[in-house]
Amino acid sequence: MNCYECHTQDRATPAVAVCSRCHVGLCPTHLRIEARTVTEPRGMGRVTQDPEARRALCEVCARAEG
Template identity: 45%
Template sequence: MNCYDCVLDGTIAPAVAVCSRCGSGACLNHVRVTAEHPHRVTGTGVATMPRTARRATCPTCYAAERT
């Protein structure tokens, strides 16, 4: 799989991650990795997990979530 954003720029680079939101491939230059606390559905008690998880997104989804 190739990086979607690189293809749009007219270059080809292998994807190293898949965007967790839209599913497009992202290379090392375009992938945005953030830490988030996973949530689980519970009746009562802790709903947020204590440790952070890694989430990879493409630049478009990253920007859309930050605004």
């Protein structure tokens, strides 16, 4: 699979990840990795997990989520 963003610029670059929102292939240049806190219900409250989870996003989805 090739990077979608590179494809729109008439380049063929192998993808190393897939956006977790829109599922396009991404090369290292167009890949954004974000940390996400994972919580789960426990008793009467919630517990946060450590370490944070990582999430792969394209530039468009990263901007849309702000």
